[in-house]
Amino acid sequence: MKIMQFLDQLSKVIEDRRDNPREGSYTCYLFASGEDEILKKIGEEAVEVILAAKGQGHQRIVEEVSDLLYHVLVLLSLKRVNLDEIEEELRRRHGK
Numbered sequence: 001m002k003i004m005q006f007l008d009q010l011s012k013v014i015e016d017r018r019d020n021p022r023e024g025s026y027t028c029y030l031f032a033s034g035e036d037e038i039l040k041k042i043g044e045e046a047v048e049v050i051l052a053a054k055g056q057g058h059q060r061i062v063e064e065v066s067d068l069l070y071h072v073l074v075l076l077s078l079k080r081v082n083l084d085e086i087e088e089e090l091r092r093r094h095g096k
């Protein structure tokens with residue numbers, strides 16, 4: 001439960017950045033750059049997760065998966081997909 005609560009909290013900060021652009025925010029930079037840039041970052045971070053898993057060590061996996069999760073949250077916010085919908089879908093599969 002703890003991780004979903006934290007991701008929810010982070011998502012709310014990301015939504016705030018989406019709706020209230022401000023100087024010096026990487027999240028605002030991503031939203032200003034648009035969908036293609038966000039998708040590109042997700043692709044890059046996914047590759048970095050793979051490389052980390054292929055021998056860069058435990059801590060590197062933690063860092064790269066964190067980067068990937070953050071960028072996925074930015075995409076969900078852009079697309080107005082709520083984290084509750086993801087939880088619902090995962091729970092539905094889990095219950096099968």
Ligand SMILES: N=c1c2ncn([C@@H]3O[C@H](COP(=O)(O)OP(=O)(O)OP(=O)(O)O)[C@@H](O)[C@H]3O)c2ncn1[C@@H]1O[C@H](COP(=O)(O)O)[C@@H](O)[C@H]1O
Pocket residue numbers: 010013014017024025026027028066067070
């Ligand atoms: N969780 C994150 C988070 N994870 C990763 N990143 C950024 O994602 C980028 C990752 O890019 P790269 O892996 O390409 O690394 P890079 O060093 O920037 O670029 P290269 O060296 O690879 O070229 C970095 O700039 C990180 O700072 C994040 N940026 C912001 N957040 C959170 O988002 C919220 C809003 O933050 P601001 O956007 O700063 O307002 C805050 O709660 C932050 O903690």
